[in-house]
Amino acid sequence: MGPLVVNEIISPDTNLFLAFLIGIGFGFVLESSGFSSSRKLAGMFYGYDTTVLKVFFTAAITALLGMLFFSLFGWVDLSLIYINPTFLHSAIVGGVIMGAGFIMGGFCPGTAFCAISIGKLDALAFIGGLFLGIVAFTEGYPLFEELYKAEFMGTPTINEFLGLSRGLFSFGLIAAAFGMFWVGDWAEKKFPREEY
Amino acid sequence: MNEVKKTKYWNPYIGGVMLGLVLLSANFISGRGLGASGALKSVIVSTVNTVAPDHAENAAFYKNYNETHENPMKSWLVFQVFGVLVGGFLSGTFAKRLKFKVEHSPKISSKRRLVFALIGGAFFGFGSQLGRGCTSGSALSGMAVLSLGGFITMACIFGTAFGLAYFFRKNWI
Numbered sequence: 001m002g003p004l005v006v007n008e009i010i011s012p013d014t015n016l017f018l019a020f021l022i023g024i025g026f027g028f029v030l031e032s033s034g035f036s037s038s039r040k041l042a043g044m045f046y047g048y049d050t051t052v053l054k055v056f057f058t059a060a061i062t063a064l065l066g067m068l069f070f071s072l073f074g075w076v077d078l079s080l081i082y083i084n085p086t087f088l089h090s091a092i093v094g095g096v097i098m099g100a101g102f103i104m105g106g107f108c109p110g111t112a113f114c115a116i117s118i119g120k121l122d123a124l125a126f127i128g129g130l131f132l133g134i135v136a137f138t139e140g141y142p143l144f145e146e147l148y149k150a151e152f153m154g155t156p157t158i159n160e161f162l163g164l165s166r167g168l169f170s171f172g173l174i175a176a177a178f179g180m181f182w183v184g185d186w187a188e189k190k191f192p193r194e195e196y
Numbered sequence: 197m198n199e200v201k202k203t204k205y206w207n208p209y210i211g212g213v214m215l216g217l218v219l220l221s222a223n224f225i226s227g228r229g230l231g232a233s234g235a236l237k238s239v240i241v242s243t244v245n246t247v248a249p250d251h252a253e254n255a256a257f258y259k260n261y262n263e264t265h266e267n268p269m270k271s272w273l274v275f276q277v278f279g280v281l282v283g284g285f286l287s288g289t290f291a292k293r294l295k296f297k298v299e300h301s302p303k304i305s306s307k308r309r310l311v312f313a314l315i316g317g318a319f320f321g322f323g324s325q326l327g328r329g330c331t332s333g334s335a336l337s338g339m340a341v342l343s344l345g346g347f348i349t350m351a352c353i354f355g356t357a358f359g360l361a362y363f364f365r366k367n368w369i
Contacts, residue, residue: 003227010225018225019272023279024286025218026230026332031287033211038299038313040205042368045361051208056336058212059219063340066220075224082228084329084338086345091334094327095352098320103357103364105316108331109232109324110280112317117281118288119296125310129317130236136318137325138240141257148326157342166342193369 002076027114036115038106038122045103047191050184057177064170088151105129204291219340226272229337233324235277238268273333301368312367327352 001007005015033055034040043049070076102108107115107126115123137144159169205211222230241261245252245268252258261268268274288294300309324330327349329338335353338346361368 002224004225006227015226016270016272016275019222019275020279020282022218022222022225022230023276023281024283025221025279026215026276027280027283027285028287029206029211029214029218029283030280031284031293032206032291033208033215034205036284036288036293039301039368045357046365046369048369051205051211054208055212055215058209059215060336060339062213062216063219063223064342066216067223067340070220070224080227081223081341083341084229084334084343084346086343086348087328088345088348090326090328091345091348092352094323094325094334095349096356097323098327098330098349099323099353099356099358100360101316101319101321101323102331102353103316103360104367105313105320106368107313107316108320108353109236110230110330110332113232113277113280114284117284118293121296121298122300122309122313125313126317126320127236129314129319130233130321130324131240131317132314133318133321133323134233134237134240134325137322138237138244138257139255141255144326145256153344156344158344158347159342161344169342 001074002070003080006080007077026110027117030111030114031118035111036118036120036123038115038120041108041111042103042106043193047187048193050181050188053184054181057180061170061174061177064173068166068170083155083157085155086153087149088153090148090150093147101129101133216340219337222276222337223340228272229333229340230276231273231329231333231337232277232280233321233330234273234333235271236321237325238271238274241265241268301366304367309367312364 004010034051040049041052044052071078105126107123109130112123112126116127159166219230222228241258244258252262298306298309300306327334331353334346335350339350
């Protein structure tokens, strides 16, 4: 049955329309969870607000388990789902640069779009920065191409890489997330802040 | 007063489950995850194609992109990001949070906040291209499909932000 577009149950144009609806859900949930506030997002890195950690890992687990159940029920063919390829070097270097951008800018691209939609002008500056950064990459591409394409590993999943079954790894991830939620609650008590 | 402030947003676990269901539906319907930075890349490639077609034909990045994509703006992520703007606006409207403002710590000026937001954005934009996706496209969506690269990028984003937090503490606390 699923994914619907790959199995031609819906047309490519319907897919684009549904992308818009999915985006509405995405934006609505982000805003309602407080991701339109850079001070709330940055709170995770100082312990005073660990909402990001809780929302992010709960979402990852929910989607992960949903996929696992859908495939068990035969509702979705996991082999047709896009798995992000792994280019080891660019995944690490890109992630480090993004982390630096996160602590300086207080947003990531998705949350910046969410924040600008309710009028946060710091998000507008961040999006201006995103344009500059992306243009720097596209214009300077020949300089970065080697790093960009280095250490291509295909599309391995982390459980294959560790030699675990999908279910066992998922179980471990859930246990780890519960541990992090507990640490998050502890940090919020230890580093409390008044309103922000 | 503090209690009122704290309850304005959804419970984070409810928010997380809802976000997970949105991501699950993207995978079920379209066979792919969520994203954000890719839509900006589409806008940039499209702009270059229109404003400087000669450059788009010669520069390696645009050339590769145009060879593999029909129309940069007719992309899944562009439509999804338009949705994010609408969804965020709707949520902000219902919760009465619509307001033009520069949010910053009382210890720093608006100008300093905007300058850091711009610099942070530039880093994030560059990193998202090198890392083939941002927090949504690479980290969150990658983790949901158990991509090794997604987990690595997620760990590098959050690890670096934690590691550098001390140096930028004045901006936030």
